Amino acid sequence: MSEKTISEAIHDALRDEMARDRRVVMLGEDVGFKGGVFKITEGLQQEFGEYRSFDTPIAEVAIAGIAIGAAMSGLRPVAEMQFADYSLPAYDQIVNEAATIRYRSNGMWGVPVVFRSPFGAGVHGGLYHSQSVEAAFCHIPGLKVVIPSSPYDAKGLMLAAIRDPDPVMFYEHKKLYRRVREEVPDGDYTVPLGVAKVQREGTTLSVITYGIGVYWALEAARTVATEGISVEVLDLRTLAPMDHDAIAATVAKTGKVLVLHEDNKTMGIGAEIAAFLSEQCFDSLDAPIARIGAADCHIPYSAEQENAIIPNPQIVTDMVRKLAAY
Amino acid sequence: MSSLAATPTALGDLTGDDLLRMYRTMVTARLLADRFWILSRQGKTHFVITSQGHEAAQVGSTSALVRGVDYVYTYYRSMSVALTMGFTPYDLLLSVLGKRDDPYSGGRQLPNHPSSKTWRMPTGSSSIATHIPHAVGSAYAARVLGEEYVSVAYFGEGATSKGDFHEAASIASIHKLPVIFFCENNHYAISVPERLEIPAGGVAARAAGYAMRGVRIDGLDPVAVFHATKEAREIALNGGGPTLIEAECVRLVAHSSDDNDRYRTSEMLDALKPFDPVARTRARVIEHGLITEDADTAMRATITADLRKALEEAEAAPAADPDEARRHLFAEDHEA
Numbered sequence: 001m002s003e004k005t006i007s008e009a010i011h012d013a014l015r016d017e018m019a020r021d022r023r024v025v026m027l028g029e030d031v032g033f034k035g036g037v038f039k040i041t042e043g044l045q046q047e048f049g050e051y052r053s054f055d056t057p058i059a060e061v062a063i064a065g066i067a068i069g070a071a072m073s074g075l076r077p078v079a080e081m082q083f084a085d086y087s088l089p090a091y092d093q094i095v096n097e098a099a100t101i102r103y104r105s106n107g108m109w110g111v112p113v114v115f116r117s118p119f120g121a122g123v124h125g126g127l128y129h130s131q132s133v134e135a136a137f138c139h140i141p142g143l144k145v146v147i148p149s150s151p152y153d154a155k156g157l158m159l160a161a162i163r164d165p166d167p168v169m170f171y172e173h174k175k176l177y178r179r180v181r182e183e184v185p186d187g188d189y190t191v192p193l194g195v196a197k198v199q200r201e202g203t204t205l206s207v208i209t210y211g212i213g214v215y216w217a218l219e220a221a222r223t224v225a226t227e228g229i230s231v232e233v234l235d236l237r238t239l240a241p242m243d244h245d246a247i248a249a250t251v252a253k254t255g256k257v258l259v260l261h262e263d264n265k266t267m268g269i270g271a272e273i274a275a276f277l278s279e280q281c282f283d284s285l286d287a288p289i290a291r292i293g294a295a296d297c298h299i300p301y302s303a304e305q306e307n308a309i310i311p312n313p314q315i316v317t318d319m320v321r322k323l324a325a326y
Numbered sequence: 327m328s329s330l331a332a333t334p335t336a337l338g339d340l341t342g343d344d345l346l347r348m349y350r351t352m353v354t355a356r357l358l359a360d361r362f363w364i365l366s367r368q369g370k371t372h373f374v375i376t377s378q379g380h381e382a383a384q385v386g387s388t389s390a391l392v393r394g395v396d397y398v399y400t401y402y403r404s405m406s407v408a409l410t411m412g413f414t415p416y417d418l419l420l421s422v423l424g425k426r427d428d429p430y431s432g433g434r435q436l437p438n439h440p441s442s443k444t445w446r447m448p449t450g451s452s453s454i455a456t457h458i459p460h461a462v463g464s465a466y467a468a469r470v471l472g473e474e475y476v477s478v479a480y481f482g483e484g485a486t487s488k489g490d491f492h493e494a495a496s497i498a499s500i501h502k503l504p505v506i507f508f509c510e511n512n513h514y515a516i517s518v519p520e521r522l523e524i525p526a527g528g529v530a531a532r533a534a535g536y537a538m539r540g541v542r543i544d545g546l547d548p549v550a551v552f553h554a555t556k557e558a559r560e561i562a563l564n565g566g567g568p569t570l571i572e573a574e575c576v577r578l579v580a581h582s583s584d585d586n587d588r589y590r591t592s593e594m595l596d597a598l599k600p601f602d603p604v605a606r607t608r609a610r611v612i613e614h615g616l617i618t619e620d621a622d623t624a625m626r627a628t629i630t631a632d633l634r635k636a637l638e639e640a641e642a643a644p645a646a647d648p649d650e651a652r653r654h655l656f657a658e659d660h661e662a
Contacts, residue, residue, distance in 0.1 A: 022471075023471075025470055051466070051469055051470050052470060054466075056497060057493070057496060057497065057500075059493040059496070059497065061459060061489055061490050061493050062459045062462070062490075062493035062494055062496075062497050064459075065456065065458070065459025065460055065462070065463060065490060065493070065494065066459050066460075066462050066463035066466055066494070066497065067463060068459070068460050068463055069397075069399075069448070069457075069459060069460030069461060069462060069463020069464045069466070069467070069477075070463035070464065070466050070467040070470075071463070072448045072460065072463070072464065073397060073463065073464040073467035073468070073477075074467055074471060075466075075467045075470060075471070077463075089489075092453065092456065093456060093459070093490075096451060096453050096456065097451055097453070097456050097457075097460070100451070101448075101449055102654050102655065102656065102657065103434060103654045103655050104431050104434050104435040104439070104441075104449050104451075105430070105431055105435075105441045105448075105449035105654075106428075106430075106431050106432035106434060106441075106654055107653070107654040107657075107658065107661060108441055108442075108443050108449065109441065109443065109448055109449050110657055110661065141655050142655050142656070144656075164662075165656075165657035165661060165662045166656050166657055
């Protein structure tokens, strides 16, 4: 047990699983000798060899496609898309192939691949190193989508994702990689996919969020605590399948919901959660569902413009106060 | 059709019985395909897509593989591959009719998209060329796990226009992975002729760009195809890397039941008749005394009768169950 960042925790999960299971391989651009542009696969090629931590050309279609074929031939590949923005050339392979193979073969073939990507804004990466793409993949039957917010969860969810028999999209927020440290067990443990976690208990209202939104919500919760507003923060951790029981439980407790994410607002995860609440939890609601997401816009490079697009703790705090007063 | 030899390739280590067996599979594929088109016109199937003109390329190549050892990635025109691997006409009819017991997909996937776990035939997509990187993935797995097999991807020349092909070929060659890229060049991507698909020199010439072995062969001669595939397999297993095989053939019918083929005149279709691989192989086996004309006629009658019986059984087989329509999106407990 020692304090780890999210990037260290994910690295440890990958390293431990490669040592435990010789079927586990890494592939992607710069994952091998360099160890990844964010050092997530650092040292793995040196320890496990050229092919188990495999440097590919800049060819996302092949990275995804080779991972799929390798998975159907007995491997457990972890395919890195260097930035979530660059997973889109492989969208066809992931959506039309990985997601359909078990279904279209009547359960005969499976694709146990983890497609992992750094994602998210706030690091001045401009249009092509800042995107949140999770909603596009959550819409696809046959895919699981995971977004950890803490080091403990990151390791446990990654180990669960690699051992999952089906394709898992695993998104790692760039701004969180080294932002927090917490105690992470050295040994083997998993955090089950599809289970949300209450990160802070509260009674006035619930913020349902994931990824970096958890930190914005916790900051807002601390700010308003002295004002007699008690905020519950539900961290979804897995977006697909979504933990509907946990969502229903928190709204039954507080009666008011703010859905929060960094991804832009329209047609996003928040819309789906709001629809679920109105369909299944209407009797629990005491206020209109509030929703915060980025502006429906691309992510610009300059800090001033980027800050104008993506949400922040102040915006969340203001909305929490408004919702509490309703 | 520059690759088409004036005289057929010598049998080499193939016996007359081997050739006769291949010929019989080709005839079965042809007669079954003709039956599929009748079913389509009768409105008994939603969709057919067949391999008339590709029989020699498919049967000859698949006969050179080791079943259950090599990975075989097919495409939607691979019905002769499926029959060579061991699927029966009844199996293929269940697929065409979308029946519950369709062995490929339980009625989910379009007809003629083979899949078999036992014979290492991963399920095929309808998207063009997407399976080519998968085949490279299987070869990569052989490298990681230290297993000895080749991985074969079948595709048409149309697939070589896609990035999937390029990315996969490039990586396979860099690492000398044991892959056979088997292209059946029928010179049409639905309606688009080869001259509008490939800048110059056919498909095999593309191999040079990947520092890969490329061979263009007579895809109407199952013996030539067999030997080229066998050689590519041995080279791949001996660390010599992948081969791009371009088997020139013809598409004697429309692309699929949803294509009217009006972009080809009747004169153009008539001009293809001398290139019919089944007719050519028939002439060869009769000429070499492997079968008499009477015996050939009798064999076709037997196959036709068997197909009629298989069709009756397939039509009577249980329909796909709508309650099962949402199954298999994810692994069930026993599959995890």
